[in-house]
Amino acid sequence: MPLDYHINRTGTVVPSHNNDKVNNYYLQNVNMDGYFLLISLEPNQALLVKFPDRMNFFDRYSGIDTGGMNNGVLHGKGDHYLLANVAAALFGVAAVLKDTHSIHISFGDMSADNGSDPWSPGSVDHAGHGHGSRSGLDVDFRYIDNGGYSFHGKMNNKNFSKKNNEIVYQVAETFGFKKNYQGKMAKLSGIPTAGGHDDHGHLGFGS
Amino acid sequence: MKVLSEVLLLSLTLFISGCNYSNGQITHPQKTSIDQPSNTNELRSKVKNTEVQPYDLRNSIGQLKTTDDAVKAGKVDIYQKDGSFWYSYKFIEDNGEKPEKNEYFKPFRYSGDGYIVFNLVGESKDFYEVVSNEETGDKKFVKKNSPLFERQKWEKYILDCYAIEFDSDSNPLHSSPKGGNVVELSSAPTLFFPVEISGDWLKVKWNDGGDKSKDENRGWVKWRGNGQMIIRLFETS
Numbered sequence: 001m002p003l004d005y006h007i008n009r010t011g012t013v014v015p016s017h018n019n020d021k022v023n024n025y026y027l028q029n030v031n032m033d034g035y036f037l038l039i040s041l042e043p044n045q046a047l048l049v050k051f052p053d054r055m056n057f058f059d060r061y062s063g064i065d066t067g068g069m070n071n072g073v074l075h076g077k078g079d080h081y082l083l084a085n086v087a088a089a090l091f092g093v094a095a096v097l098k099d100t101h102s103i104h105i106s107f108g109d110m111s112a113d114n115g116s117d118p119w120s121p122g123s124v125d126h127a128g129h130g131h132g133s134r135s136g137l138d139v140d141f142r143y144i145d146n147g148g149y150s151f152h153g154k155m156n157n158k159n160f161s162k163k164n165n166e167i168v169y170q171v172a173e174t175f176g177f178k179k180n181y182q183g184k185m186a187k188l189s190g191i192p193t194a195g196g197h198d199d200h201g202h203l204g205f206g207s
Numbered sequence: 208m209k210v211l212s213e214v215l216l217l218s219l220t221l222f223i224s225g226c227n228y229s230n231g232q233i234t235h236p237q238k239t240s241i242d243q244p245s246n247t248n249e250l251r252s253k254v255k256n257t258e259v260q261p262y263d264l265r266n267s268i269g270q271l272k273t274t275d276d277a278v279k280a281g282k283v284d285i286y287q288k289d290g291s292f293w294y295s296y297k298f299i300e301d302n303g304e305k306p307e308k309n310e311y312f313k314p315f316r317y318s319g320d321g322y323i324v325f326n327l328v329g330e331s332k333d334f335y336e337v338v339s340n341e342e343t344g345d346k347k348f349v350k351k352n353s354p355l356f357e358r359q360k361w362e363k364y365i366l367d368c369y370a371i372e373f374d375s376d377s378n379p380l381h382s383s384p385k386g387g388n389v390v391e392l393s394s395a396p397t398l399f400f401p402v403e404i405s406g407d408w409l410k411v412k413w414n415d416g417g418d419k420s421k422d423e424n425r426g427w428v429k430w431r432g433n434g435q436m437i438i439r440l441f442e443t444s
Contacts, residue, residue, distance in 0.1 A: 061320070062299060062318070062319070062320040063299050063318075063319050063320070071258050071259070071260060071439060072258035073258075120318075121313065122313060122314070122316060122317040122318060123316070123317075123318050124316055124318070124440075124441075124442035124443055125439070125440060125441045125442060125443075126441060126443055126444065127369055127370040127398055127441035127443070127444050128444045129444075131441070132398070138444070140443075152278055152320075152321060153275065153278070154275060157275075181444055184367075194369050194400075194444055195366070195367050195368050195369045195370075195400070195401065195442075195443075196367065196368055196369035196441075196442045196443035196444065197369070197443060197444065199321075200443075202443075202444050204444075
């Protein structure tokens with residue numbers, strides 16, 4: 001059943017029933033004295049919503065995965081699908097990053113439209129994002145540079161901002177992303193390290 | 208995020224059950240149950256049976272992968288056996304424009320996002336020979352003096368991966384790289400993380416049931432057997 005999500009900039013999201021066929025996402029305004037309708041998203045058959053590629057406070061990187069069969073798994077189309085409540089939390093993350101910290105973030109792989117991990121011929125394999133039990137819960141992002149923008153590069157790049165990236169993880173945790181990883185170069189304090197993340201960060205919803 | 212409504216909990220519960228039983232579109236592999244060991248000295252591992260497609264390494268002398276400079280360059284050039292130009296693989300522009308497609312270019316890993324990983328199968332004075340099409344086995348050439356490529360070992364690539372899976376029936380987990388006891392798993396772990404490599408053996412660590420609050424376990428599994436890579440790689444989470 002579709003819900004209205006009221007997204008507070010403090011990190012809470014309040015769901016309530018609506019009579020629509022879509023989930024409505026209301027974002028608290030910058031002054032935190034009201035809400036405005038940010039976007040409406042219709043759940044698909046896998047009960048996921050397509051997170052938009054870009055709005056004026058975030059965007060996406062890389063091409064869109066085509067899906068296909070790989071190692072016995074039918075990967076669905078696309079790479080920007082999330083559970084409805086996770087999408088609400090991610091809107092909140094991006095909005096707080098932009099309005100409070102002047103950080104413009106670019107998101108990468110989430111899940112495919114059927115809930116599988118996103119994949120295209122030739123691409124690397126994900127262990128989460130729909131592989132195993134984590135469907136619609138995981139989000140990749142490009143690391144933030146000193147100017148506050150996501151950039152295409154690794155953690156050892158001279159433009160990599162320790163401060164800005166630590167802010168990303170801190171804000172994400174406020175909104176419920178607590179299964180997070182940085183690369184093994186380990187430039188950030190307090191964030192677990194994991195292989196395969198030197199050129200992008202990983203936000204996982206839930207504990 | 209604080210869940211402030213039972214409605215949301217109900218919705219999530221419905222989704223979780225939907226993952227298992229819904230319209231057949233979700234493709235999560237099902238975990239198999241774990242047999243109890245009959246003898247603790249001869250323990251039997253039972254990991255979910257992953258579909259692992261062996262990868263032939265018999266002719267491989269390593270990998271050739273793009274460097275960070277390749278992203279800045281925006282493209283890399285591939286050559287034919289006689290040294291003539293064959294194809295430029297262009298990476299995706301920030302505007303999302305996709306690179307020109309070449310149906311004959313299908314190396315081990317490639318993405319318009321900025322990386323190519325070739326299976327390296329030969330070298331001459333001036334060129335590396337790489338598998339340019341994994342489906343047909345066709346080979347092409349890369350200039351050795353190109354700063355956009357670097358050679359690396361398969362072992363390094365595997366250890367840089369986030370996690371691996373393997374078929375526990377044909378390739379069980381052991382207590383040492385010399386074989387030793389087969390390691391029992393008290394519950395099915397969700398992921399095995401690479402730690403180190405000794406010859407054909409890969410040391411992995413895992414948490415029972417994927418619960419990171421539990422003690423970390425370690426064991427050894429074969430990553431290479433009969434000249435083939437027999438584990439599945441998950442390069443990222």
